[in-house]
Amino acid sequence: MAFYSSCYHFITTFSNDTVKKMIKNIYYKLKPIIPRWLQIILRRIIIDLNKDKYKDIWPIYNKASRAPERWTGWPNNKQFALILTHDVETKRGEERCLDLMNLEKEFGFRSAYFFVPEKSKNYLPIHNKLKRNEFEVGIHGLLHDGKLFQSKNIFQKRAVHINHFISKWEAVGFRSPAMHHNLAWMHDLNILYDASTFDVDPFEPQPDGVGTIFPFIVNDGLLAKSYVELPYTLPQDFTLFILMRQKNIDIWKRKLDWIAENGGMALVITHPDYMNIEGSKLSVDEYPAGYYLDFLSYIKDRYENQYWDALPKEIAQFWAGKMKNTLDDKNRTFLNKINKSFPG
Numbered sequence: 001m002a003f004y005s006s007c008y009h010f011i012t013t014f015s016n017d018t019v020k021k022m023i024k025n026i027y028y029k030l031k032p033i034i035p036r037w038l039q040i041i042l043r044r045i046i047i048d049l050n051k052d053k054y055k056d057i058w059p060i061y062n063k064a065s066r067a068p069e070r071w072t073g074w075p076n077n078k079q080f081a082l083i084l085t086h087d088v089e090t091k092r093g094e095e096r097c098l099d100l101m102n103l104e105k106e107f108g109f110r111s112a113y114f115f116v117p118e119k120s121k122n123y124l125p126i127h128n129k130l131k132r133n134e135f136e137v138g139i140h141g142l143l144h145d146g147k148l149f150q151s152k153n154i155f156q157k158r159a160v161h162i163n164h165f166i167s168k169w170e171a172v173g174f175r176s177p178a179m180h181h182n183l184a185w186m187h188d189l190n191i192l193y194d195a196s197t198f199d200v201d202p203f204e205p206q207p208d209g210v211g212t213i214f215p216f217i218v219n220d221g222l223l224a225k226s227y228v229e230l231p232y233t234l235p236q237d238f239t240l241f242i243l244m245r246q247k248n249i250d251i252w253k254r255k256l257d258w259i260a261e262n263g264g265m266a267l268v269i270t271h272p273d274y275m276n277i278e279g280s281k282l283s284v285d286e287y288p289a290g291y292y293l294d295f296l297s298y299i300k301d302r303y304e305n306q307y308w309d310a311l312p313k314e315i316a317q318f319w320a321g322k323m324k325n326t327l328d329d330k331n332r333t334f335l336n337k338i339n340k341s342f343p344g
């Protein structure tokens with residue numbers, strides 16, 4: 001803590017906006033060689049320095065509530081849609097998947113788990129159990145090394161391997177590590193949907209939010225290829241509980257209530273890697289699983305029968321079928337405009 005305070009004090013006293021931006025850039029360049037504990041301290045400083053600047057757009061960006069043109073609502077007149085997803089990045093995360101699945105089942109929820117193909121070695125029994133219980137398995141990058149979108153050449157080479165795993169795992173959905181994204185390049189993936197964007201999240205390495213709490217269709221301009229984009233709309237667990245050190249789920253509740261009020265899609269990402277299910281002493285990058293379970297109880301208690309509890313592939317199928325021809329140029333221009341208006 002003393003180290004954190006000195007760094008924070010030094011930066012706030014001696015730096016202006018340009019220096020702060022420079023510090024952020026240097027951090028992401030050096031990240032691969034910085035130890036995990038120091039990464040977390042530095043990211044906490046970056047967030048604390050910038051939090052105030054974003055208070056009018058995060059966690060709620062009011063303009064993101066605008067429904068698409070000709071939108072007629074969710075199936076069975078449900079008020080909003082709910083999607084639970086998890087990114088699994090380490091052995092620790094992998095070992096917790098099935099326990100977490102069982103906890104979700106107890107609450108009556110299903111969810112999707114995204115695995116890193118080249119890192120996930122013992123996936124088969126886990127995938128089988130998830131699928132047998134009607135949970136979904138998706139693809140989370142290829143190596144999780146931060147380089148997937150470094151150049152078009154790298155992306156295209158890796159896309160071949162990713163497509164191999166998409167077919168081997170019978171997956172239809174993709175999420176990029178660190179939410180790096182280039183929606184135009186992603187047409188090279190054989191996917192029904194991508195989930196690598198967010199309505200608003202200025203604390204991400206690539207902070208360009210898509211400015212909507214609804215899915216949207218991404219086509220290649222020639223209308224030859226398209227996929228559904230599912231932005232996450234609730235802040236990630238890592239941001240809230242590890243970086244911002246929140247000790248409750250108030251921000252999740254506030255955002256969920258706002259999404260429900262506006263009839264949008266509540267899409268949540270959590271990581272079993274950081275979710276301490278065992279109740280053992282928390283390490284620097286863990287938070288108690290109780291926070292997530294509190295959130296599930298909150299949804300059930302407050303909104304029982306009012307939401308469509310869907311897997312991402314079900315929402316994507318629904319959206320592709322219903323909205324394919326209704327996302328007109330006007331809406332796309334709106335999304336582009338929103339992208340440009342976001343501070344970097």
Ligand SMILES: [Zn+2]
Nearest residue numbers: 087089177178
């Ligand atoms: Zn990840």
